[in-house]
Amino acid sequence: MNESNYKTLGLDESSSFEEVQVARKRLIDECQDDPKQKEAIEAAYDAILMERLRMRQEGKIKVPDRIRFAEKSAESSASTPRVSLPTPQTPNWLQDWLDTPSRDDILWPSVVFLALSALAWFAANSAATALGFAVAATIYFINRKERKFWRSLGFATGGLFVGVLLGLAFINLVGQPSLELSAERINAVVGIITMILLWFVSSFLR
Incomplete structure (x- = not known):
């Protein structure tokens, strides 16, 4: 794992998902007036989640099912029926x-x-x-x-x-x-x- 991402959030590799999420929320609230720092925090958070997702897929760690990943969002959006707007019908x-x-x-x-x-x-x-x-x-x-x-x-x-x-x-x-x-x-x-x-x-x- 990239330790710099954890350092950005003030954590280490042994931190739990709950600690990662809490740290992200706290730091985002603290740097509302600093867009660059906020962007760095979001990037570090996303990188940690994606890295842990990869490790979960490889069977190296267990991740709580309630944690949302990009793949799950894609799956849920694919399974959600799409509502199509009615299109004007040309008379037969x-x-x-x-x-x-x-x-x-x-x-x-x-x-x-x-x-x-x-x-x-x-x-x-x-x-x-x-x-x-x-x-x-x-x-x-x-x-x-x-x-x-x-x-x-x-x-x-x-x-x-x-x-x-x-x-x-x-x-x-x-x-x-x-x-x-x-x-x-x-x-x-x-x-x-x-x-x-x-x-x-x-x-x-x-």
Whole structure:
């Protein structure tokens, strides 16, 4: 054993557990205003307990069962049932629709819809064509996940309808004169907003 730990507590190796605990409590009370000394006392106390624990495990000494060691604390905490807090439950019907996409499930739709958005913007007269391809891509990406064509068609149609409404609402909110866009450019803006929504539908729904 390390005799310096006992000397810190004013004890020797023959001291009982009761004497170790009493000495610790007395010294801690005496050095309330000296954090460093208090820390040294706690460290010496912990070292003595751990050393005696090791000796007990080796059968060299007998330790009262009421003495608490780190291992017993771990055992008691492991045996104590953990109370888990209730977590919000997602409705079953929504769980059936939502997807946890992989990297590829996000990457490839992103590439496709980005290319179609670029086509709609730089070739404004092709916005409707690009939007048609976007709907077809949405059906493909959703259908390949679980092979449910009609659900894919429904999601794509719904995304198209909502996307166009959002695009028109954006144009009306900002104001066409302030945008200074031609009719073709306005169609391109509506198409791009719709494709952003279709990308989300393709990536996160199934």
